[in-house]
Amino acid sequence: MKISEILNKSTPSVSFEIFPPRENAALEPVVDVVRRLSLQKPSFMSVTYGAAGSANVNTLAIAKIVQECGVSALAHLTCIASTREKIGAELAALKAGGVENILALRGDKPVEQKGFNGDYHYASDLVAEICSFGGFSVGGACYPECHPECNHIEDDIRNIKRKVDAGLDFLTTQMFFDNNVYFHYLSRLRSAGITVPVIAGIMPVTNSKQIARICALSGTYLPPRFRSIVDRFGDNSEQMLDAGIAYATEQIIDLFANGVNAVHVYTMNKPIVAERIMANLGSIIRG
Ligand code: FAD
Numbered sequence: 001m002k003i004s005e006i007l008n009k010s011t012p013s014v015s016f017e018i019f020p021p022r023e024n025a026a027l028e029p030v031v032d033v034v035r036r037l038s039l040q041k042p043s044f045m046s047v048t049y050g051a052a053g054s055a056n057v058n059t060l061a062i063a064k065i066v067q068e069c070g071v072s073a074l075a076h077l078t079c080i081a082s083t084r085e086k087i088g089a090e091l092a093a094l095k096a097g098g099v100e101n102i103l104a105l106r107g108d109k110p111v112e113q114k115g116f117n118g119d120y121h122y123a124s125d126l127v128a129e130i131c132s133f134g135g136f137s138v139g140g141a142c143y144p145e146c147h148p149e150c151n152h153i154e155d156d157i158r159n160i161k162r163k164v165d166a167g168l169d170f171l172t173t174q175m176f177f178d179n180n181v182y183f184h185y186l187s188r189l190r191s192a193g194i195t196v197p198v199i200a201g202i203m204p205v206t207n208s209k210q211i212a213r214i215c216a217l218s219g220t221y222l223p224p225r226f227r228s229i230v231d232r233f234g235d236n237s238e239q240m241l242d243a244g245i246a247y248a249t250e251q252i253i254d255l256f257a258n259g260v261n262a263v264h265v266y267t268m269n270k271p272i273v274a275e276r277i278m279a280n281l282g283s284i285i286r287g
Contacts, residue, residue, distance in 0.1 A: 002137035013043035020058035036271035038069035078107030079120035131167035144185035175203035204248035208234030
């Protein structure tokens with residue numbers, strides 16, 4: 001099913017994210033994860049695409065498995081350093097594989113490559129290409145705390161608007177740990193004339209090293225309440241898992257309680273995290 005249709009339903013949407021195995025690695029462990037995640041009946045599952053064109057061969061393979069498990073797949077696709085010919089071939093393969101949804105991304109600039117050698121500069125170029133190819137529901141990424149390469153949130157939102165105007169059906173946010181950050185951002189997007197659904201990205205943090213990496217990469221704001229949890233439980237993996245799941249669950253309930261209808265959980269190939277969050281949500285998502 002197309003994600004544009006899923007997001008039109010009145011029932012809350014909870015989706016999961018999975019990353020495929022690297023090129024030449026066995027598919028089976030990730031296939032097992034997909035099977036377990038699918039038992040939670042997520043609204044859809046997104047499958048990431050290897051950074052800067054690497055290790056992307058398995059995105060389609062895993063997206064097909066997701067669909068075989070009865071769940072709609074959202075295949076991520078990046079365009080940095082790619083060519084129109086290559087993207088055309090990717091789109092044809094996705095369509096032939098029965099995938100109806102694409103998250104159109106620029107991708108991160110490879111460290112060793114300074115310029116853009118491909119045919120695309122921004123995700124908006126890819127969105128336009130996918131829309132002219134036809135047949136897909138297309139999503140894009142957005143950044144409640146501003147994309148790291150952009151100096152001003154207003155400029156970043158203007159660029160998001162360009163991407164939406166190119167034909168996006170929905171946006172998915174970068175992770176955030178303070179729901180006020182999301183609500184404030186949403187109101188800025190709406191003021192800028194962006195009306196598409198904005199799926200809230202929630203990362204259940206289950207180990208303290210993960211947090212250090214997140215802060216270094218994205219500058220995500222960590223509210224004091226969350227910092228205390230990491231300080232107190234970060235050295236004990238079992239306690240951190242329990243606390244991270246509880247924190248993510250509370251965030252999701254607060255989002256739903258305040259009118260948000262779609263949440264994407266960065267499940268990081270950990271079925272236990274998805275299972276426990278869905279169990280916590282219980283009747284809130286079953287209606
Ligand atoms: P863009 O929308 O092109 O924006 C990139 C930068 O360019 C921003 O600073 C923006 O403000 C600026 N910009 C955009 N248009 C213009 C313009 N016309 N003029 C001037 N500046 C402009 N990466 C992967 O490699 N694989 C994945 O599977 C993946 N999945 C992701 C999923 C989500 C939900 C998110 C939030 C990110 C994901 N990423 C993934 C990371 C993403 O590729 C990076 O954040 C990347 O740096 C930007 O991609 P984008 O699509 O947002 O780029």
